[in-house]
Amino acid sequence: MQRFFAVGVELDRCRSCRGVWLDAGELSEVLLRDVSPRPVAGRSERPCAFCSRPMRTARLPGGVAVETCERCRGIYMDEGELEHLTFGTEESAPLAANVNPEKRFFFFYCVSCGERFPLNEARNGEGGLHCPGCAPSAQPPPAEEEQPVKQVGGWLSRWFGRS
Secondary structure (H helix, E strand, C coil): EEEEEEECEEEECCCCCEEEEECCCCCHHHCCCCCEEEEEEEEEEEECCCCEEEEEEEECCCCCCCEEECCCCCCCEECCCHHHHHHHCCCCCCCCCCCCCCCCCCEEEECCCCEEHHHHEEECCCCEECCCCCCCCCCCCCCHHCCHHHHHHHHHHCCCCCC
16 A cells, blocks of 8 residues: 545555555545445455455445445545545535645655655655656666576576587
8 A cells, every 4th residue: 555645634545456545534534524434235345455354335425436344444445536525526516625725635745755746646666656756767678688587597508508
């Protein structure tokens, strides 16, 4: 999980699926109002990120489907669902309408330089989220002669007289 901030509340985001994990009470902190998920029929196949127990499906105001843990009260949201609740969509008003406009965005601190950036500029990298300036650049794989396995193989071939 990678940490980021929403309205100053530290949250966690999955590196692979980019879903968001909110510990008990964090959604209400982000939206600055009490928001409780309504359980619906069915269990999720996803285990709780905190206690590993099976989660239940639930709905939040605005119809957003989430997964909740009955034990630790955490909430898992797919990528984009937290933004949907916070900012609204063409079909629904934001639930966080009372959030100060200067604070109503998602941000992270770059693990390399420590500066604050909007979350949409985050780049995954070793150790966490990086800003565009610090993100490790995609480097081409080493040339065939530089690859360690090939080097050892070539050395053994020369040692035993095979080409």
